[in-house]
Amino acid sequence: MEGDSVTLHTDITELQRDDLILWKFGLQKSLIARINGVAKNISVYDVLDGRFRDRLQVNNQTGDLTITNITTNHSGVYEMIISGKQKISYSVNVTVYAHLPVPVISKDCTKNSVSSNCSLLCSVLNVRDVSLSWYKGNSLLSSISVSDLNIRLSLEVDYQDKNTYSCVVSNPISNQTQHLNITQLCQTYCxxxxxxxxxxxxxxxxxxxxxxxxxxxxxxxxxxxxxxxxxxxxxxxxxxxxxx
Missing domain, CATH: 1.20.5 (Single alpha-helices involved in coiled-coils or other helix-helix interfaces)
Structure with missing residues (x-):
């Protein structure tokens, strides 16, 4: 989540004198950290847009890289290269998720509901890569997953329905829920x-x-x-x- 600190590990228990560790970021493989075991020197570097400024920390014993107060701009591929007695390299893909807003449920005034039905819309704004779902109790009614910034999902219920409904927005690590009050919402005028x-x-x-x-x-x-x-x-x- 945004605001967290993420540590990428080298799996080294103790840095050796002849170890040289490089941390790189992104498709351009920009150098963001360099650990020299011989000189016992640690250097951190920023990229052109300044996204890593004052956010990088390196463990001088293991070479682990920590990114503090992480944001969605830090999502991407990180590559670690160790040159010493043997050369080791691996990469890890980091995905940072923004904090989710609570979904908003509103009456859909663009539809002419028939008989006793009430048309509703659940929406969230300014989020990416989320799923939006309607639940009846604990049962999933409908769901949509898109990468757009704005997402909404419709539902029709009966004015006299006594079941509990909720709308949930979620990503792989968190979710937010809004419960539906049929009596309050469906009896309001558009x-x-x-x-x-x-x-x-x-x-x-x-x-x-x-x-x-x-x-x-x-x-x-x-x-x-x-x-x-x-x-x-x-x-x-x-x-x-x-x-x-």
Missing amino acids: VFCCHVSEAVIRLVVSALVGVAAVAILVYDIRSSRVEQKNYHRHHQTVSDETFL
Whole structure:
């Protein structure tokens, strides 16, 4: 799990003087640790993206490599090479899993449930490589496994159903469960109607604002015309008086 510390072992009980141990990571086989038995020197290295910074620890007796506060970015293949009296190498694939969120159960308002049925959706967001399952008691009803970030699974139940249902999200090392409250959830109204009403209200308000803007524009135009007429009349009167 993310946040754990993982130790990769060399299976050496004690480092010999002529032992040289290299730890490498990823497809590029980037060197991340070097243990020199002759010089009794230990060096750790980071990769370009900095994912190992301040996270690597090496046992100076055995050459074991520990990765602290591990994250999903540390998933991958680690290779260990020992050069000494004999050359030994092996690789191990490390998979780090993120902490799972609790699934969310909601009423599926996109479906028109027939008779007394209630359509439900169980969903989880921002997770990868998990399984999502519906259970009736301890019996598995349906399950789906995908690598997508967002996953959901539907279920239809009767409004009067007295059985216990639960939705479970899981990966190989952990799981999270959400229990279904049929009475509370299935008797709630869908918010779709509210969204429609809100949209209508916004449309009406926008129309009123538009009408008001047009009215103000028409008023300004009429006012300008009246002012122009008054201006011409005034100047015409002044001209007549000057002529007389």
